[in-house]
Amino acid sequence: MAQVNLILMDTAPKIFISILENGESNISTISKKIDKTYSHVCKILNEYDCLFDKRKVGRNVFIKLNKNGTDIAKEINKLNDLINKNGI
Numbered sequence: 001m002a003q004v005n006l007i008l009m010d011t012a013p014k015i016f017i018s019i020l021e022n023g024e025s026n027i028s029t030i031s032k033k034i035d036k037t038y039s040h041v042c043k044i045l046n047e048y049d050c051l052f053d054k055r056k057v058g059r060n061v062f063i064k065l066n067k068n069g070t071d072i073a074k075e076i077n078k079l080n081d082l083i084n085k086n087g088i
Contacts, residue, residue: 012044016051016072017076026062026063027063
């Protein structure tokens with residue numbers, strides 16, 4: 001179970017949960033919240049681009065989960081809650 005916990009604490013799940021909690025978010029805000037660099041967050045977002053909708057306003061890029069991304073983030077959240085509840 002420790003391996004599951006490590007996977008859920010990885011950067012991509014943190015991004016999903018951060019956006020799920022905050023709605024549409026600026027990439028800079030996400031990177032600060034999860035303590036990763038802007039370029040690292042951009043790289044991960046590009047890997048999972050089918051789960052996000054992007055909107056650019058000037059130099060700012062805003063990210064919002066689409067339906068599939070929201071479903072995945074909710075499942076990750078449920079797993080985190082289950083792990084925390086059982087003390088794993």
